[in-house]
Amino acid sequence: MSLPAFLQMGRFTVFIWSAYGFAAIVVVWNIVQPLIQRRKVWERLRRNLDDGEEEIHEETE
């Protein structure tokens, strides 16, 4: 099956691909957001270590 024929899902093309597209966006967001979060946490932990031992910023995540 050729690619254009595959992409053309008959009458319901728009619905099928927007459903898959939305699911893909959510999955990607679910991967990217925790990675950003992890980087933020590391940066903050490094900063805390540099700032001296006791001073911990009580920031909300």
Next chain:
Amino acid sequence: MGEFSSLACVTRLIKLIHKYGAPKRFYELAGTLVPWLAALTAVLMVVGLYLGLFWAPRDYQQGNAYRIMFVHVPNAWMSMMAYVAMAVFAAAGYIWNMRLADILAKVTAPLGASFTLTALVTGSLWGKPMWGTYWVWDARLTSELILFFLYVGYMALQASIDDARRAAHASAILAIVGAVNIPIIHYSVYWWHTLHQPASLTLTNQPKIYISMLIPLILMSLAFTLFYVTMLCVRARSEILWRERNADWVRKLVGSRT
């Protein structure tokens, strides 16, 4: 006698939980597991998508529209499983004061909410070709919507309490009350729906499920389950680092990586 041995069993189990339930141990264990879990998830998802989109035949009634099932059903399944997992983690954290369980419950909520949202959106996109409208007060969609509200409430409560321990315990009670209520809500909504639309179409009963449709469906469901476990580990690791920021092992870890 039997009582004694079962008691011993329980103590052993609790010891085991304490060993791996320590945030530090979990951090290390999850760190080694994540790449493997991620790889397995990716493989399952690619194979599932390939089989679902290419290999599975058209449905003679729904045409290709039924293929939305391969994302809708796994997300709907995970939305419910994540709530169960969240309530179990929350209860464990509340009853045994386990910090790790508190963390796991907290990081499950946004994942579960996103599964619920995806199930809702894909469900309504499936509904448009089937029912002719994006939203029908179908029993399944309605209880999914209420589940979404429950997740939102849980996250709102978590976010509005600063003290980590109080936030965990308060939201744990809410999660348990929600878990008790979910079956009641579910059956009420089903009853309400059958009363008002006695002979309506339901989404998943429509196409007769053939084995060629079932295989991709199972693969995708497994993929989303593993995706949840993977992202749970990733999120929990960050949360552990932040909460244990004053512990020696975190300081050493951060110090060794600057």
Next chain:
Amino acid sequence: MTADLLGAMRAVFVRELLVFWRRSTEVMTALVFFVIVTTLFPLAIGPERRELMLVAPGVLWVAALLATTLSLNHLFASDYQDGSLEQMLMSPYPLSAMVFSKIAAHWVLTGLPLALLSPLLAIQMALPMKAIGTLVGSLLLGTPTLTLIGAVPAALTLGVRGGGVLVSLLVLPLYTPVLIFGAEAVAASAGQGFASVAHLSLLGAFLALALSFAPWASSAALRVSLD
């Protein structure tokens, strides 16, 4: 001991009634809210009696539900501020029993008048006479369940920022079964005259479940909030 406990529960109940009575404006707020919200609907929909009759069960029940939600903020808040909740925590009697008395008093002052007032609003909403009995019955069975369930989020959000709105966010999804069967009971007896006994008995079952579960859950919630 049981006599003592009952005595203590009665004391809390009477005290609550007195306290609430002295701040009667707070009690009235929920009732007035109920009246105003139901009055808004004919203004929005139009005075057509047939249309009003169609939506009346739903409107009356949603308004009652919102009024109950609104009143939840007064359930523990003042006792939390003046420290009498902490005293209650230290009393020799189980907290859940004390909480139960508080909830009962709160219902007597909010849910009960609401149910008794509902026939007037039902006439306003063109609900048939034959359904008014069911309306009052369903509210009498349903509103205590709402107050009992609502006590848990009310206790959880004590002293939390944005408490008031948060309570409604937490509690409204939990209210859906009661709403479904309450409104359905009224609609059934207003419409083709279906027997509403089944709905009412389910509401009774919900009430029994809430009675056995909510006092424990809300006292656990209070313990967390007062920690």
